[in-house]
Every structure is written in structure tokens, then in C-alpha cells.
Amino acid sequence: MNCENIFTKIIKKKIKSKIIYQNKKVTAFEDANPKSPIHILIVPNKIIKSINKINKKNKNIIGTMAYTAIKIAKKFNFYKQGYRIVINCNKYGGQTIPHLHMHLLGGKILGKFC
Template sequence: MNYENIFIKIIKREIPSEIIYQDKQVTAFKDINPQSPIHILIIPNKKIRSTNKINKKNKNIIGNMIYIAVKIAKKFHFHKDGYRIVINCNKNGGQTIPHLHMHLLAGKILGKFN
């Protein structure tokens, strides 16, 4: 799969971004258009377009992304107040960048879904 997007450029550090966490599998950084006081994106470093592209070979990445979300929540002390984890899939699901990503939202009481 050969494609470039803003997330790949952030992973490669070609675009300045406030990276919160990075290892061999995952990068986490502050969203440039936050929807809550704390809005962090967690993405796989491997190119995976959406949740529809999760398969037997890469299925562990989702668990690792959630593990990193919890680790970040504890590090920044919002794990006790609560947070929301959201993954959008494709256009109708609200996904705007064709790269699997998880939103970690916190810092206020988050509204209920309809």
C-alpha cells in the first residue's frame, strides 16, 4: 500500500506536531482541531486505511492503541474523571483522513450520543 497523508508525515516528523507518545507501532499527538479540552489522536505507524482493513496480521494494533490511550490517560491524570475513545470508519462514519486513527477525548463532561 503506497500512499501519503498528513498522519504519515507526522509519524516521519516531516510536519511539526505535538507528539505525546511514539514507539515502533503507534504515534499519539494532540489534534490540531480539538473537539474537547484534551483531544489526542492515536495512530498506527503502519499504513492502515480504516478499521475495515484490520485483519489477522494486524489485529493486535487496536489493542495496543487502546493500551496506549489508557497509558496516556493515567500519565496526564484524567483517567479517574473519565474519557472517551472514538474510532470513525469511512465517510459516513466521520473519518476524514484515510488512515486508521483513534480519538482520545477528555477534560470535560462529554455529551451523550443520539
């Protein structure tokens, strides 16, 4: 069974994308359809289909993803203005690719969400 998706192809550099950050655990790259001036996706390098698939063995990946978002916000100097991180889950939550991913949004005033 081929489990590749667009994110795994970006991680493996089979598809060209502007990678912002990459290490052994996560990859961060610019969203192809940005919803704000800064829109970066942070994904685990191993496929985890959604946040519902987080378990005792892989639970640290969420912290790694959040810490990566903070590092990027500091590196590109928008952490003081503020930003939003979002994880969509499954169809009703707006997740369109079955690979856990965190959206890092910033660069403008984002409307109130809740």
C-alpha cells in the first residue's frame, strides 16, 4: 500500500515547496493556498492521519510541532505581534489531507475566532 500524500512528497523533496524548517521529526513549509500573509504548515515527518491518532507513543509530536511554530515566529520576527496555530481534525473540522498538520498564521490582525 502506498501511503504517500502531498505532505510526504514535500518532506522527501519529491515536490518542490519552500521548506522553512526541517529536522528528523517535523517539516515546516509555506502553504500553497495561504489564508494570511504568513501561512506555514508544520507536519510530522511520519504519517499520523489526524490528531485523533495521537497516542501514548507519539504524543510528544504535538509539543514538537508547537515548539517549531514558536521558533519560526521568533525567527521571522512576528511572535510579538501575535499569531494563530490551528489543527483541523477530519472532514467536519476542515481537514482535507489525512496527515496531521498545524497551520501557523500571522502577518496581519486575525479576526476573533471564538
